[in-house]
Amino acid sequence: MENLKFTIEDREIAELLGRQNFSTKESAVFELIKNSYDAGSETCNIYIDDHYIKIIDTGKGMNHEDFKTNWMHVGKSNKGYKDEINNRIFTGSKGVGRFALARLGNHVKVLSKKNTENAIIWKTDWITSGFEETNVDFDQGTYIEILDLRDKWRSKDINELIEFLNRAYKSKEMEVFVHFKDNEPHSIQSKFQNLKIGVNYVTKILLNYNSTNKKLTVKTESDEFKSEITEIVKPLFATYYKEDFSMEDELKISSEIEDIDFYLTDLGNFSAEFYFGLEKQPKETAKKFMYKYNGLSDLNKGIVLYRNDFSISSFDGKKDWLDIASRARKSPAAASHLTGSWRVRLNQMSGFVMIDKKRNANLKDMANRQGLEEDEFYQVFIEIIQFGISRFEKNRQSIIRKIVEKNNIENPNEYEDKKKLKEFLKQPTTITKMSKQEIVSLATEIKEIQQEAKERSKVFKESELKHKYDVRILNVLATQGLRASAVAHELQNKRNALSSGYQDVVNALVEYGFWEKLNSDEYTRVSYMNVPKTLENLEEINVKLIAFLDVILNKIEKKKFNSKVESIESAVKRIIDIWKQQYIWIDFEIIVRNEIQREYKFTDDVFEVILDNLILNSIQHNEMKDKLLIKIIVEIIGESVSINYSDNGVGLHRKYNNDPKRILEVHETTRSDGHGLGMWIVDNTAHMYGGKVIDINGENGFNIQLTMKG
Known part of the structure; x- marks a missing residue:
């Protein structure tokens, strides 16, 4: 079989790997700087004028063999990981960086010399290329000259190049200088050198x-x-x-x-x-x-x-x-x-x-x-x-x-009363009798009010942003709740069928004489053909659906958002009674201390939001437990209501060991199907009523303490 190799025109290589491969002229110059760095050069000088670009380095240079076997071999790189001589890690590896020259100009001349060897000159117009030995006036290194430039280089372009190189080049091992026409050379310095705290950052x-x-x-x-x-x-x-x-x-x-x-x-x-x-x-x-x-x-x-x-x-x-x-x-x-x-x-x-x-x-x-x-x-x-x-x-x-x-x-009362201003507003004519010092004092008070107004305006805007942020999250949950309530209302019409459906089917099968036969070993041996077991499973699902209806329709009753809590103990017990009906594997212990009969500042829904989220959190993280104990201690201390909630479950994931309060952050969760909003809602609700989460501990079960002002 005859061996074949692809033949590609030089012009097409220059187009694909040069003009199209380097999106900007700055990136093309940068690529040539990398070549100087890989050559071990201590300096790289870039000269730019209206008609040419010159890049000169003092690296190890190339000889006849290097040009023939490496430079002209596209896609081949003789660079490994590190140059053991100067300990530099090579930047190149794909063998196409030289085509950055094609991005910059139509004609290129490269002169290169290795120490003690003859110099080589390589020329191309990207149609034909050739090289030969020549004489140069330097001992070692590479001199590149690019003519017939593809871009105009003005002062603005040079500034952009310098800015780009200051960001893109971080090494101190090779000095890089940019020369533009007759201007003083600019030394490239990393943007991240010599930064000082308090000057460039805090x-x-x-x-x-x-x-x-x-x-x-x-x-x-x-x-x-x-x-x-x-x-x-x-x-x-x-x-x-x-x-x-x-x-x-x-x-x-x-x-x-x-x-x-x-x-x-x-x-x-x-x-x-x-x-x-x-x-x-x-x-x-x-x-x-x-x-x-x-x-x-x-x-x-x-x-x-x-x-x-x-x-x-x-x-x-x-x-x-x-x-x-x-x-x-x-x-x-x-x-x-x-x-x-x-x-x-x-x-x-x-x-x-x-x-x-x-x-x-x-x-x-x-x-x-x-x-x-x-x-x-x-x-x-x-x-x-x-x-x-x-x-x-x-x-x-x-x-x-x-x-x-x-x-x-x-600063509970952020701004003090302005005595002179009050006096003036009460009787404006008194200003004619004020001394110069009193007028200055009045003017100062007015200026302070103006400043207060600006600050209040700013605080209002910040508050507006905060509430927008909260509302965005809560709107999502509210929408989900409304969709669930719509389904719940539809199912409510089928409530009788849900509650009695199982027994109706069993009674019918008994009356037709099938029930006893269906319960025999012959018909219950295969699980998916076990009719009595399937009906029992459906009955269990129906019970949960009915509980779901009661919960959803109860949660959105308008009166819950209007009626103030008069007895915390009664409110807590009402919430727990609903959970007891749904989860028989959970035991609840409720303790309410120091309560006196009075109307509290918050409504029924506030306690429901906190306890429902905490209980749901306990259930979701302990579904594998046979028995779960949840203990709720509510203590009224003056105007404050303290809630201590704990369970004997698995506690917090180990990643929260050093920072348990991290679970209060928005979208923080360890469950793949979780939204991470439950604990954030608990924390947010406490803050809305002048309280906060005091402590969280997850080592022996889950424990949280929070307060609200009631």
């Missing part, structure tokens, strides 16, 4: 993923708040945070990836470094939240993905590849929101993620080199990073919430 977030034990270490170093913050939180908590998380536990439920253990192991170790900062805030806001710095410079650099100090194309900081903006839109709660989850905004975060060519080989380049293949490894990679960011968000929000709580306690 918090640094460090992530380190270890694929061996599948753990993510999250660490933050912060100087966001004034020293007075130590009156509210522990000094170390405000400035430093570190915790390890099992990604196996965290992602097994939330991720859509099957066999996630495999991907977590084979993904490989990687790290990330992010910088958080705030834009300039109104003085009152900065004071209110105890911000140490008000406004930072030059923070918005994007998040860059580096593979060994070189950014991956389309991950150079311009693209929101971590979906920071999308996360914020889905959860728009402010950091001061008492129950909603705050998400960092796109303009508040910059930084980089570091992966390795060998260690993270499963994060593969796309065929056109314009990004990464978005396969399962990539998805798990993104999910790990997003989880790490969420831990910073939660930690910061917990501090902000403590500040809000302190402000509310210290």
